[in-house]
Amino acid sequence: MPLRYTLRQLEYFVAVGETGSIAAASQQVNVSSPSISAGISQLEEELGVKLFVRYHAQGLTPTLAGRKLLDQAQTVLRQAAAMRDLAGDLSGSIRGPLAVGCLSTFAQIVLPGLRRSFIEQYSEVRISQIEADQAEIFGMLRQARIDLALTYDLDLPNDLRFFPILDLPPTVALSETHPLAHLPAVSIHELAPYPMVLLDLPLSADYFLSFFVKAGLRANIAERTRDMAVMRSLVANGFGYSIVNVRPLHDVAPDGKPLRFIPLTGQQRPMRLGVLVSEGTERTQLHKAFMKHAETWIAAHQGRLLGVKA
Incomplete structure (x- = not known):
């Protein structure tokens, strides 16, 4: 039976x-x-x-x-997912469900607009999204809970494949009254004595703190938060500076207080934004279409991601 x-x-x-x-x-x-x-x-x-x-x-x-x-x-x-993808390849159509993960630090700036642009071009695709930290993204890809992810090249494992799109250099966020806010750029040595508001996400925190370790310094961590919006408000209210890679388009914290963003000098490794997939999935028509669209969309909006005013 x-x-x-x-x-x-x-x-x-x-x-x-x-x-x-x-x-x-x-x-x-x-x-x-x-x-x-x-x-x-x-x-x-x-x-x-x-x-x-x-x-x-x-x-x-x-x-x-x-x-x-x-x-x-x-x-x-x-x-079953592989069979669905194969059917799409054989028919030459771009259709079906697509589960997209995105690093929570920049999801609000990138993912909604990219989704809208993609489904306007491919109306038969149904996209679902989930925001997560880097370690969670690795797990969801391995468990096939998501098809691909928009993320950074942070501590990437060998069983996943990364397609880079855009380099995002580190930038220092300060309140307008911070003693260093008047400078055109700032170094790690200048920052080290001052309190820091650390964006305390898995792997991301290690990336930011590596700047100090490389310089033989220790960061003066005064506050920790896993929320980008909370971090910006803490900085704007004078609790310390922070370091980011994606700037908001407007130099204002969520509570309305002003922020200042200035470049971090030295040979600091940029974050590389791109698409992360399980090995082999990039060969499907749907994945190829989304990855190509993401590359085009991000390139067209790189000024927003870098905080460049129009």
């Missing part, structure tokens, strides 16, 4: 297995919690095994059978 489970049920199963709860899985796949619960129950009935054990304090934990089937379900979903 043939099995009658669906790819959608497998998607729910994998989402719950990865997140550990129906509520978190609901947010991940953008489907209501009752629908996911029903899908899991139907899948358990069809397969004849219990997939999860519920612990009130820990959420849902896969059973022994559930863990084994979870690996197989992930493989089936990857193969």
Whole structure:
């Protein structure tokens, strides 16, 4: 008798297995919690095994059978995605779903406009997006939760492939009353004695602090935040300077206070913005179309990313 489970049920199963709860899985796949619960129950009935054990304090934990089937379900979903991509290649059409990840530090500046421009050209493509830090992006690509990601060339692993688009040099953000704000440019040695507001994201923080290590100095970290908007407001209110690679178009913090951005001198490595993919996925028509469009769109908007006024 043939099995009658669906790819959608497998998607729910994998989402719950990865997140550990129906509520978190609901947010991940953008489907209501009752629908996911029903899908899991139907899948358990069809397969004849219990997939999860519920612990009130820990959420849902896969059973022994559930863990084994979870690996197989992930493989089936990857193969189904590959089949979809192959069909698109054979038909020569650019269509279907595309899950795009983006580094959270610049997602608000890049991704919405790029998405809108792409779907206006390719109306049969359905894009979903997720913002994450660099380590999370690596994991989502490996788990096939996203098809590709817009990110930096930070600590890239060998099993992922990066296509560079634009170099973004480091820039210092200061309040207008900061003692260094009048300078046309500033060095690491000049910054080191002053309090720093560190954008404390995985790998990004190490990148910023490497400037000081290379110069034999220690950064005077006064504040840490994982939020770009909070960082800008802390700087504008005099809690310290910060270092960024993508400048806002307007030199104003979210709370309305003014900011000043000046170049960081020395041979500091720029961040290289580009597209990161799992090996081989760049060969599909949909991926090729998005990557080419991203390259064109980012090149056309590089002034905005570098903070150059029109």
